[in-house]
Amino acid sequence: xxxxxxxxxxxxxxxxxxxxxxxxxxxxxxxxxxxxxxxxxxxxxxxxxxxxxxxxxxxxxxxxxxxxxxxxxxxxxxxxxxxxxxxxxxxxxxxxxxxxxxxxxxxxxxxxxxxxxxxxxxxxxxxxxxxxxxxxxxxxxxxxxxxxxxxxxxxxxxxxxxxxxxxxxxxxxxxxxxxxxxxxxxxxxxxxxxxxxxxxxxxxxxxxxxxxxxxxxxxxxxxxxxxxxxxxxxxxxxxxxxxxxxxxxxxxxxxxxxxxxxxxxxxxxxxxxxxxxxxxxxxxxxxxxxxxxxxxxxxxxxxxxxxxxxxxxxxxxxxxxxx
Numbered sequence: 001x002x003x004x005x006x007x008x009x010x011x012x013x014x015x016x017x018x019x020x021x022x023x024x025x026x027x028x029x030x031x032x033x034x035x036x037x038x039x040x041x042x043x044x045x046x047x048x049x050x051x052x053x054x055x056x057x058x059x060x061x062x063x064x065x066x067x068x069x070x071x072x073x074x075x076x077x078x079x080x081x082x083x084x085x086x087x088x089x090x091x092x093x094x095x096x097x098x099x100x101x102x103x104x105x106x107x108x109x110x111x112x113x114x115x116x117x118x119x120x121x122x123x124x125x126x127x128x129x130x131x132x133x134x135x136x137x138x139x140x141x142x143x144x145x146x147x148x149x150x151x152x153x154x155x156x157x158x159x160x161x162x163x164x165x166x167x168x169x170x171x172x173x174x175x176x177x178x179x180x181x182x183x184x185x186x187x188x189x190x191x192x193x194x195x196x197x198x199x200x201x202x203x204x205x206x207x208x209x210x211x212x213x214x215x216x217x218x219x220x221x222x223x224x225x226x227x228x229x230x231x232x233x234x235x236x237x238x239x240x241x242x243x244x245x246x247x248x249x250x251x252x253x254x255x256x257x258x259x260x261x262x263x264x265x266x267x268x269x270x271x272x273x274x275x276x277x278x279x280x281x282x283x284x285x286x287x288x289x290x291x292x293x294x295x296x297x298x299x300x301x302x303x304x305x306x307x308x309x310x311x312x313x314x315x316x317x318x319x320x321x322x323x
Contacts, residue, residue, distance in 0.1 A: 001182040001183060001184050001185065002182070002183055002185060003180055003181065003182050003183075004151060004180065004181075004183050005151060005177060005178050005179060005180050006148075006150075006151040006154050006172070006176050006177050006178070006179045006180075006181075007038060007039065007040055007177040007178065008151070008183075009151035009152065009154045009155040009181075009183045010040050010154050010155065010158055010172065011040050011041065011042070012155055012183070013154070013155045013156075013158040013159045013162070014026065014040070014041065014044070014078065014158065014162075015044070016159065016187070017158075017159055017162045017163070018044075018048055018052065021076060021162075022052075023074065023075050023076045024052075024075075024076045024077075024078065024162060025048075025051070025052040025053070025054065025070075025075060025076075025077055025078070026041060026044065026052065026053050026054065026077075026078045026079075026080065027053075027054040027055075027056055027063060027066065027067065027077060027078075027079055027080070028054075028055075028056055028063055028079055028080030028081065028082070028116075029055070029056055029057075029058055029063070029080070029082050030055065030082075031044070031045075031053060031054070031055060031056075031080050032044070032045040032050065032053045032054065032055040033045055033055060034055075036080070037082050037118075038118065038172075038174075038177055040177075041053065041080075060081055060086045060087065060089040060090040061089055061090045061092075061093055063079050063080075063081065063090065064079055064081075064090040064093040064094055064098065064115065065090075065093050065097075066079075067079035067098075067113050067115070068093060068097055068098055068101070068111065068113065070113075071110075071111045071112050071113040071167075072101070072109055072111065076112045076113070076114075076162060077113050077114070078113075078114045078116060078162060079113065079114065079115050079116070080115075080116045080117070081115060081116070081117040081118075082117075082118065083117065083118050083119070083125075083129055083174075084117045084118060084119035084131065084132075084133060084134075084171060085128055085129050085130075085131050085133075086117075087115070087117055087137070094115065094137070094143070094167075094169070095137070095140045095143065098111055098113060098115075098142075098143060098167040099140045099141070099142035099143035099167060100142050102142065102166065103141075103142055110165040110166070111165070111166065111167045112162075112163075112164060112165045112166070112167075113167045113168070114158070114161045114162055114164075114167075114168050114170055115167065115168070115169050115170065116158075116170045116172065117169070117170070117171055117172070118171075118172050118173070118174050119131070119132050119133075119134065119147075119171045119172070119173060119174065119210075120132050120173040120174045120175060120210070120211055120261055121174075121261070121293070121298045121305060121308075121309055122174065122175045122211075122305065122306075122309060123174050123175060124300055124301075124302055124305060125174075125300075126298070126300045127297035127298050127299070127300070128297075130298040130305075131298070132260075132261040132262040132263075132293065133262065134147060134171055134210075134238055134260075134262055134268065135238070135262055135266065135267045135268050135271070137169050137238075137239075138238035138239045138241075138268070140239075141239075142166070142167070143166075143167055143168075143169055143239065144161070144164065144166055144167065144168040144169065144192055144193070144237065144239055144240065145168075145169045145171070145237065145238040145239045146161060146168060146169070146170050146171065146192055146236065146237050146238075147170075147171040147173070147209050147210040147235075147236070147237075147238060148172075148210070148236060149173075149176070149198075149208075149209055149210050149211065149212075149213030149214065149234055149236070150179070150181050150198075150213070150234075151179060151180065151181040151182075151183045152181055152182060152183045152184065152188070152190075153190055153234075153236055154172070155183050155184075155188055155190075156184075156188050156189050156190025157170070157190045157192060157236065157237075158170060159187070159188065159189050159190075160189050160190055160191060160192050161192065163189075164192065168192065171210065173210050173211040173261075175211060176210070176211055176214070179214065190236070192237050192240070193237045193239075193240030193241075193242055194236065194237070194242050195233055195234060195235050195236060195237070195241075195242040195243070195244070195245040195246060196233070196234050196236060196245060197231060197232065197233055197234075197245055197249065198213060198217070198232045198233070198234045199217060199220055199230070199231060199232040200229075200231055201220070201229035201230040201231035201232070201253070202229050202231070202252065202253060203228050203229050203230060203253060203255070203323065204228070204230045204231070204253050204255045204256065204257060204319050204322055204323060205230070205231050205232075205233060205246070205249040205250045205252075205253045205255065205256045205257070206219075206220070206230050206231070206232045206233070206256070206257050206258075206259055206315070206319070207233045207235065207246050207256060207257070207258045207259070207272050208232065208233070208234065208235070208258070208259040208260065209234055209235040209236060209238070209260070209268070210261065211261055212259045212260055212261050212291075212310060213232070213234050215259065215310060215311070215312055215315060216230075216232050216259050216315055217232065218312045219312045219315035219316050219319065220232060222312065222316055223316060223319055223320075228319065228320075228323065230257075230319060231249045231252070231253060233245050233246050233249050235268075235272075238268060241271070243272075243275050243279065246272065246275075246276065247275075247276065247279055247280050250276055250280050250283060251280055251283045254283050254284065254285035254286070255285055255286045255288075255322040255323065256272075256273075256276055256288045256289075256322070257288070257289045257290075257291060257315065257318045257319055257322060258272045258273055258288065258289070258290050258291070259290075259291045259292075259310060259315055259318075260290075260291070260292050260293075260310075261292070261293055261309065261310060262292060262293060263292060263293050263295055264290055264292035264293070264295065265295060267290075267292060269290035269291075269292055270290070273288040273290060276288060286322045286323070287322070288322070289318040289319075289321055289322050290318075291310050291314050291315055291318050292310060293308055293309055293310060294307070294308040294309075296308055
């Protein structure tokens with residue numbers, strides 16, 4: 001297997017799917033001539049041409065609205081929103097149309113559409129450009145929400161998303177594009193809605209996803225030096241949410257820490273903790289801990305920004321507390 005960056009893995013998935021299926025096309029701000037804000041679509045415009053790699057105006061509602069129309073008429077659009085923060089400008093199209101049309105028309109239509117977007121903080125982009133509102137989009141039935149934490153999963157999940165007949169909200173973390181990992185070549189698919197154990201352990205279960213997978217893995221390395229072996233379950237998809245590996249791990253360790261980058265209130269961690277309490281209460285040996293971003297708009301100042309975001313030390317502390 002080749003060891004490549006997450007940027008390369010995502011680009012590879014897009015390229016392979018566009019070669020495989022002529023109905024797949026890309027549209028978004030600066031995806032064409034410029035090659036994408038994060039260089040994911042560099043070279044696509046020259047190879048596939050302007051009909052299949054379409055630069056759009058700075059109008060998120062128009063991008064998503066046009067994508068919905070294209071999907072309803074038989075194409076498979078991959079729409080790109082420069083950041084997840086701009087998705088709020090297209091919120092009605094995303095949650096009231098894309099997520100609901102299949103259901104509202106009794107299954108007469110399918111909506112094979114991917115919304116690629118970039119989330120997360122850590123790049124000093126200020127409070128309005130650094131949010132992690134993943135839980136908001138996962139709240140709506142009818143919309144699949146995917147957030148990979150490794151290059152291999154990014155490739156496999158994006159290919160699965162493009163082939164899905166349902167709308168998929170695909171979240172790429174802004175600071176993971178340079179992360180390297182082994183990625184299978186060729187037609188590699190990771191099913192949407194399947195959590196996985198990324199690191200086996202016996203003492204505490206850490207449940208996490210996206211950028212916080214990397215933070216949790218670093219924390220696990222630190223804890224291992226003290227003889228504490230944590231098991232890390234990577235959700236990968238927030239909707240559908242696969243709790244089976246989480247519950248199986250928790251029944252073995254009897255303790256859990258949920259790590260997310262979003263705010264603690266009303267977040268992914270709240271949902272995971274509630275489901276563990278509801279479905280595995282007899283196995284609880286300690287209160288479930290949640291590690292999340294500080295409850296403030298993310299500061300621009302680098303030191304303050306890092307203070308607000310979950311760090312390795314926060315995960316280590318939480319694990320020791322549940323022990």
